[in-house]
Amino acid sequence: MLSKRIISCLDVRNGRLAKSVKFIDTRDIGDPVETARRYYEAGLDELVFYDITASSDGRGIMIDVVSQVAAQVFIPFSVGGGLRTVQDCSRVLLAGAEKVNVNSAAVQNPPLIAEASLAFGAQAVVLSMDVVRSAVSTRIPSGYEIVINGGRTPMGLDAVAWARQGEALGAGEIVVNSIDADGTREGYEIRLTRLIADAVGIPVIASGGGGKPEHLYEVLTDGHADAALVASMLHFGEYTVDEIKDDLQRRGLKMRRTPRQSFA
Amino acid sequence: MIAIVDYKAGNLTSVKRALDHLGLEGCVTPDPDVVRQAERIIFPGVGHAGSAMAVLKERGLDQALREAFTRGTPILGTCVGAQVVLSHSEEGDTECLGLIEGECERFRLDDPSLKVPHMGWNEVRLVQEHPVLQGIPNASEFYFVHSYFLRPADPARVLGTSEHGTTFPAIIGQRNLIATQFHAEKSGPVGLNLLRNFAAWDGSVC
Numbered sequence: 001m002l003s004k005r006i007i008s009c010l011d012v013r014n015g016r017l018a019k020s021v022k023f024i025d026t027r028d029i030g031d032p033v034e035t036a037r038r039y040y041e042a043g044l045d046e047l048v049f050y051d052i053t054a055s056s057d058g059r060g061i062m063i064d065v066v067s068q069v070a071a072q073v074f075i076p077f078s079v080g081g082g083l084r085t086v087q088d089c090s091r092v093l094l095a096g097a098e099k100v101n102v103n104s105a106a107v108q109n110p111p112l113i114a115e116a117s118l119a120f121g122a123q124a125v126v127l128s129m130d131v132v133r134s135a136v137s138t139r140i141p142s143g144y145e146i147v148i149n150g151g152r153t154p155m156g157l158d159a160v161a162w163a164r165q166g167e168a169l170g171a172g173e174i175v176v177n178s179i180d181a182d183g184t185r186e187g188y189e190i191r192l193t194r195l196i197a198d199a200v201g202i203p204v205i206a207s208g209g210g211g212k213p214e215h216l217y218e219v220l221t222d223g224h225a226d227a228a229l230v231a232s233m234l235h236f237g238e239y240t241v242d243e244i245k246d247d248l249q250r251r252g253l254k255m256r257r258t259p260r261q262s263f264a
Numbered sequence: 265m266i267a268i269v270d271y272k273a274g275n276l277t278s279v280k281r282a283l284d285h286l287g288l289e290g291c292v293t294p295d296p297d298v299v300r301q302a303e304r305i306i307f308p309g310v311g312h313a314g315s316a317m318a319v320l321k322e323r324g325l326d327q328a329l330r331e332a333f334t335r336g337t338p339i340l341g342t343c344v345g346a347q348v349v350l351s352h353s354e355e356g357d358t359e360c361l362g363l364i365e366g367e368c369e370r371f372r373l374d375d376p377s378l379k380v381p382h383m384g385w386n387e388v389r390l391v392q393e394h395p396v397l398q399g400i401p402n403a404s405e406f407y408f409v410h411s412y413f414l415r416p417a418d419p420a421r422v423l424g425t426s427e428h429g430t431t432f433p434a435i436i437g438q439r440n441l442i443a444t445q446f447h448a449e450k451s452g453p454v455g456l457n458l459l460r461n462f463a464a465w466d467g468s469v470c
Binding site: 001002006013018040045059070071072074075076094096121122123124172173195202203226227256257258 | 383
């Protein structure tokens with residue numbers, strides 16, 4: 001039986017972490033490679049790097065970060081942010097990422113999903129979708145709408161329909177990021193996650209709103225998610241990976257446990 | 265030197281990086297002569313069994329692998345590299361290398377909550393001892409991504425099993441060949457241990 005995955009997302013700008021990660025050890029602050037290695041050793045199951053570098057010169061720095069992570073971190077990780085073409089995807093995969101994460105560019109140009117899936121296999125293509133609640137209408141029958149540009153631009157596209165289309169185009173996994181829940185730390189958007197997870201046959205990763213282990217439990221059970229994305233819970237040092245996994249295991253979820261000494 | 269067989273099937277550099285990290289010398293190569301002469305061979309892969317076999321044949325790597333197997337060179341196949349060591353794959357109705365007699369079959373699961381591909385971390389129950397599995401705790405978790413699974417004709421070839429709606433072979437072996445359905449190079453410290461064991465293995469099983 002598969003374990004439920006705990007995945008953490010690291011935002012990177014010009015090669016440095018964008019959100020401060022308040023580890024006690026000051027060497028870690030701001031360094032995505034060091035942070036990734038630390039999370040790997042703490043028993044995290046997977047990582048996502050999101051490149052929020054605005055300029056194109058910064059892209060080269062990201063490739064360097066990816067290859068440094070790949071040399072030290074032996075769990076799957078994906079890279080997203082600014083990937084607009086198959087060539088962009090190819091660069092991060094060659095640098096050592098397992099998967100690419102496509103979001104706005106896929107909404108604007110859906111064939112990108114199919115092209116990347118054909119080139120690298122469905123397992124390498126993660127469709128990340130930003131979703132907001134909206135009024136139920138004929139265009140948005142689920143009451144959840146796709147937005148792009150970090151949540152600023154509504155696209156008139158139904159989230160459930162987009163998830164189905166993404167799967168049909170060849171995505172291997174879907175990240176459902178609730179813009180409404182994001183940053184609240186009051187829990188994932190359960191209904192949305194379950195709607196998407198039940199609509200597709202590929203794994204679904206819940207994102208946005210995680211503030212305590214109980215929230216992960218809800219979305220991994222009631223929300224039918226296969227994995228949960230955590231950010232501030234870990235980055236601000238409020239919980240360790242072990243604390244989250246201990247809690248979920250006590251509640252009866254299957255978690256991957258790695259003895260710490262095995263990294264020696 | 266460990267030859268990492270390059271047949272355009274996915275991210276070969278991740279195996280190379282794992283070997284580098286362990287201080288082991290690896291070389292990614294499409295050259296059948298390098299594969300023939302290698303001390304050890306890792307045969308990785310993601311993707312489609314049909315296209316994998318097509319490239320292996322086009323590059324003459326199928327013959328090189330058969331010869332190395334016959335000669336006793338230790339070989340590790342992973343994921344699609346594990347699937348094509350069998351005689352046949354249902355994926356694309358593909359004739360495979362036949363180093364181990366058997367079939368690669370698609371998951372057919374009754375439970376709609378179980379997804380295909382089987383993707384993520386899953387436990388492996390060790391059912392036989394093997395030098396490459398030495399020190400690997402029973403029920404360790406490894407990272408899997410696959411829609412087809414290994415089904416050797418002889419159940420005695422199964423070294424480890426996992427569960428996804430059905431019990432399926434996760435590790436199989438015959439003589440100097442061991443094949444894992446999971447990606448050891450992405451399976452954290454336990455996967456690295458398996459690679460380290462492989463690099464020390466002389467290909468004998470007793």
